[in-house]
Amino acid sequence: MTTQTAQIDKQKQVNIRALAAKCCYSVIDQGRSLSDELPKQQDKADIKDKGLLQEICYGVLRYLPELEHDVRALMQKPLTGKQRVFHFLLLVGVYQIKYMRIPDHAAVSETVAATGALKNRQMKALINGVLRNFVRASESKALNKQEILPASIEYNHPSWFIKKVQQGYPNQWQQILAANQQKPPMWLRVNQQHHTSTEYQSLLATAEIDVNTIEPLSHAIELTRPTDVTKLPGFEQGWISVQDGAAQQAARLLDCQSGDVVLDCCAAPGGKTCHVLEQNPDIASMTAIDIEAARLVRVEENLARLRLKAKVIAADAANSKTWWDGQQFDRILLDAPCSGTGVIRRHPDIKWLRKATDIDALVALQQQILNETWSLLKPGGTLLYVTCSILPQENSEQINHFIQNNTDAELLNIDGNDKPEKNTLGWQLLPGEKNMDGFYYAKLLKTIL
Template sequence: MNRRPNSNNRSRNQGRPQPRNLRADAATVIIAVIDQGQSMGQALPKAQAGYADGRDKGLLAEICYGVMRQLPQLDTQLRRQLSQPLNGKKRILHGLLLAGLYQLKHTRVPAHAVVAESVNACLALRAPGMKGLINGVLRNMERELDTLIDEQFEAEPVKTLHPGWLLKRLQAAYPQQWQEIVDANNAQPPLWLRNNRSVQTREQAIARLDEAGVDARPMGDGDAILLDTPCDVTALPGFMDGDLSVQDLSAQMSAHLIQSQPGDRVLDVCAAPGGKTCHMLEHQPQISEMVAVDLEAKRLERVQQNLDRIGLQATLHCGDASHPYQWWDKQQFDRILLDAPCSATGVIRRNPDSKWLRRDADIAKLAEVQSDILQAIWPLLKPGGTLVYATCSVLPEENAEQIKAFLQQTPDAMLSPIHQQDVSERPGLQLLPQADGGDGFYYARLSKADS
């Protein structure tokens, strides 16, 4: 005999948390970025918080970041499949189809699984009536996949996967190298580790990785280790004890360039998330005091977490770098690292959403902020001291031109060359992103004249 469902059971079932749908969450993140202007750093962690399995978190990140890298091409191909745009309440389904098309073209997820999971996502997105559309569009694109892959795109933003304004700036600044920069920006970023030299040699670290079955190689003369295959770094031997950290090859130069000495008082300006703060302490354990400043309290929490994991100490201040007298104790510093806020055009491969969130007009505004901070922080440096100015940008307005103007305006500031071509006409060291190397980064080292 059939029994009618018990209303109490129905109520209990309704109160249970529903299982997450990864494709629905990917669609939500994608639309949050392209329509609402959220960064991936804001939207993705919220979605990942619903998953305990690291593999699910990794797949969610791969889909979202992949869509951002390939956005113009995916969007162009998808729109050609739709008889009318998906707008309004249906807009989330555009994100779902972008996620599905990316998986079909660029991942090893079986096509039947992509289609089935995307169709199921309609329930999680409260659009059950759109199952047929999602199924039909994705199956059609699956059948035409070879054509979609081979299709030639003529419009530059679609062809290069870069917005027009940025492409023009790269072509103007690097007429011979812009295509290499674009190619590196569109590639998957390598995974770099930083060895903690205060507890082990780099050779010892690589030997430990090898014993754990992780293929790794030393790069350069410093602390950098390149992993052949990305992995869950928390499972690496010694990572949770602070023996290893994640940090790009180019970013690791800061601790070497600042040349801290025993007894130095060091300031890290715009310090979050704290990788450079920790590296300077590892590089020179006899620093008398490390002070790290950042504008946002939440980002300072990341600095403290990194310090705690490695077992390091620093004085943290939440404050505006352009108004140091609000937090400075009037004791000058021997060394200052100013990792200035910038366009992040050197780390696009790690933050592909920035290509679509950033605007051309932002560059002049950022350059003004950088100038204000540099002028405000300079008095905090002792006579004879060293300041290293750094950005993860490849744009001259934020880098060499910024430092050239500062040197002209500041009589007691002198260029301390990093390399032979580092001269006052084009000061500093500009690193461009390399497909198998470091990110795009800029460094300039300045010294203050003795009074």
């Protein structure tokens, strides 16, 4: 058998719905990250099917409570134990029927065929029966009867999170939950050492890639539709990076000056590290630390592609004694570990992996890191506190507590915070605001006592 024939036979054996079911099972039942699990399954698929696999997995995780509700209505008892992966196969089938343009008969037949790939053809009749009943019920509107659904099903978010959003944003909570369900746009960060954003927009036009907007403060470019990075002019040459518009505010707000000694805490995967270096090539030095050595590989890769230099250290930001050489920093970017609740539209698994009990632990860790890094900052220096969370506990309440307990900390105004929330500190961007992710920024000056 030739190598080409073997590859063709392998591709014939791959069922995208089976891969999607395995991926969703790993995330929901085994608590694994979608960012880790999806690439593993995509490696088994033909290149033309990778996008379909991603669409199905993301969709199931976005609409998980709703899909499970639909399946429960058609099942006498839930699938458990070794049959549990077939529960997710049913969700995969229902998602296709409800939300994708795939014809119902094709969605059903391909999903049923996945039972073979999952090595249990005895489940074929059950999967076929449930999905066909779902199609008939959908056509007859039987599933659309007037029913008061729990908030977790109606809004496709866990109950604990809905309650926290309602408490923090009593007038905007529904808008926030709706924004989390949307597919995120693709934002580009232009390396200003090569082109201005306007110049690069012309290059995109030549490549027939449409631009939706250029964000006026950071000059981030929002594309009209996502595009493969290999099609972006100069990507391999370091002209461009993919980074959300909200995240691109960090380098602007840190506002490094010539000769500054800069620290980026919790730096992986290095997008903000690189952006600061692009914007400020004449700083004295950049040190990027992260507690996970494996994640620093991405930082090194990004630095190499962009031809930038930084001192990269695997270190615990909460314990400077293990890595700090005693030289204080002029600027510190603290991208604190957080709940990630501002980037759910990009990472829908956050809704199901994050637990209510995690928040207090994260707040305590943030407080510890904030206090530790503050001691590394020179008097007269600036610390930019950043999270991709929308929870006040991690953001405005955290900063308020810090200021109350540090007389040398002064909160600075932030350009762009034109609509600050009442009684908040810092700049809270909500998901979908300016079509960007949910982010929080607080800029602190260490006064000279």
